[in-house]
Amino acid sequence: MAPDATALGAAFAAGRLEPSAVIESLLRRIEDLDPVVGACNHVAPPAVLLAAADAAGKRWRAGVPRSPLDGVPFGVKANIAVAGWPWHSGIAALRSRLAAEDADCVVRLRAAGMVPLAVLNMHEAALGVTSDNPAFRTTRNPRALDCIPGGSSGGSSAAVACGMLPITLGTDDLGSVRLPSALCGVVGFKPGHGEVPVQGVEPLAPILDHVGIHARSVRDVALVFALLRGHAGDSAALVAEARADDAPPLAQWLIGDPEQPEHTGAEIASAIRDALHDTVGGQRVNRPVDWTGVDLSALRRAGLLKCERSAAKHFAALLRERPVGFSAEFRQLTAWGAAQGADKVREAADRLAQARRSLRAELRDRLLVGPTVPHRAPQRGAPTPSNLADFTAPAAIAGVPAISVPIGHFDGGPPIGMQIVGTRSQDVLRAATLLFPGIAPIAQPPNDGGEP
Numbered sequence: 001m002a003p004d005a006t007a008l009g010a011a012f013a014a015g016r017l018e019p020s021a022v023i024e025s026l027l028r029r030i031e032d033l034d035p036v037v038g039a040c041n042h043v044a045p046p047a048v049l050l051a052a053a054d055a056a057g058k059r060w061r062a063g064v065p066r067s068p069l070d071g072v073p074f075g076v077k078a079n080i081a082v083a084g085w086p087w088h089s090g091i092a093a094l095r096s097r098l099a100a101e102d103a104d105c106v107v108r109l110r111a112a113g114m115v116p117l118a119v120l121n122m123h124e125a126a127l128g129v130t131s132d133n134p135a136f137r138t139t140r141n142p143r144a145l146d147c148i149p150g151g152s153s154g155g156s157s158a159a160v161a162c163g164m165l166p167i168t169l170g171t172d173d174l175g176s177v178r179l180p181s182a183l184c185g186v187v188g189f190k191p192g193h194g195e196v197p198v199q200g201v202e203p204l205a206p207i208l209d210h211v212g213i214h215a216r217s218v219r220d221v222a223l224v225f226a227l228l229r230g231h232a233g234d235s236a237a238l239v240a241e242a243r244a245d246d247a248p249p250l251a252q253w254l255i256g257d258p259e260q261p262e263h264t265g266a267e268i269a270s271a272i273r274d275a276l277h278d279t280v281g282g283q284r285v286n287r288p289v290d291w292t293g294v295d296l297s298a299l300r301r302a303g304l305l306k307c308e309r310s311a312a313k314h315f316a317a318l319l320r321e322r323p324v325g326f327s328a329e330f331r332q333l334t335a336w337g338a339a340q341g342a343d344k345v346r347e348a349a350d351r352l353a354q355a356r357r358s359l360r361a362e363l364r365d366r367l368l369v370g371p372t373v374p375h376r377a378p379q380r381g382a383p384t385p386s387n388l389a390d391f392t393a394p395a396a397i398a399g400v401p402a403i404s405v406p407i408g409h410f411d412g413g414p415p416i417g418m419q420i421v422g423t424r425s426q427d428v429l430r431a432a433t434l435l436f437p438g439i440a441p442i443a444q445p446p447n448d449g450g451e452p
Helices: 005-014 019-037 046-062 104-111 154-161 178-184 218-228 232-243 266-280 296-314 316-321 328-339 342-362 393-398 425-435
Strands: 040-043 073-077 115-120 168-172 187-190 210-215 250-253 285-289 367-371 402-407 416-421
Touching: 005 046, 005 218, 019 040, 019 046, 019 073, 019 115, 040 154, 046 115, 073 154, 104 115, 104 168, 104 218, 115 154, 154 168, 154 178, 154 210, 178 187, 178 210, 178 402, 178 416, 187 218, 187 425, 210 218, 218 402, 218 425, 250 266, 266 367, 266 402, 266 416, 266 425, 296 316, 296 328, 296 342, 296 393, 342 393, 367 425, 393 416, 402 425, 416 425
Parallel strands: 073 115, 073 168, 250 285, 250 367
Antiparallel strands: 040 115, 168 210, 187 210, 187 402, 367 416, 402 416
């Protein structure tokens, strides 16, 4: 089993491994696999990366590391600013834009000694779920190259899944961290709204914007989350807290009746039930939460309308000045959103507010657990199911923390994702550690598939 970020830090501490050796290994892997996977838009110069790694190595040898992840590399979605790097948000009109300074989340990881390595491909402007970007690249799912990786943080999930990076940052408005993590078979965590700063992140819809984490283990997520919250000094205590198994009770959510599945198919529902039974024996799982009366698709569409209208306003000047710098799909989505009347906008806002209240009420004394997405990864080039984000949208709309962990086998295409939702991030991380205590294996896609 290839080491996760936590194990890399431990190896640095023990003197068994140098950060520079990790950087060199990852650069070779990117060179081998990225022509097939299509996750990276920009990779920092090796000399810059090795200088940062050497500095981290010196700190470890002197016994003064900045954090348990000092020297560990990470990547960022293309809508997260890294000083001097491309910051295009997957938009052709912004192709030549360079970030003037680091986003706050990058500042905090740099302060912990972590090394930014790459800008990662994404769905244009974070408004979509395929990560097929006509201006940059098509990202493929490393566990099934003929399938989409999900989006909009597809490059972030794919890079972790195939071992090009141990940690990546993405953004999540209706599921854009958790959805691709589920389809690519890695861990994806969306903290509560406002827990991680979004300064320096291209906005989509500010009331929904979250910075999230992709990793191969829950312990990595917990440690990076501690650093992103500005707790580098006591990150070990926060991770220990997250590992504890005294999380609130679990309640099945969005799984449906095995005989009459309301929200998802029998295969997905059965896999979730089996995973819960195998890990907690059913003893800590409360009776199912009944959301059969909630129109999840209408809720997701209400959230999408919010994103479309916000994007139309944010990019209005650029859309007027350089319309050809956006895809026809993006122009159509934002034009439709901007054209909706006051009644429709009010109806969507009311639906979002009701869902926010309902979900928070369900979470008062428990965590909800169920499928992250209703399907396995769809085929590339085929119509994308419209309900792919139906299960991830509610937690984003409510602004509560949620995580997706992989379940099932990793040798038959992408595994199924299981989502855990709560009101406190530490409770969600505790439960996730209980349900997925291991490390997701690295995908090994063939490296002879050519440019995606």
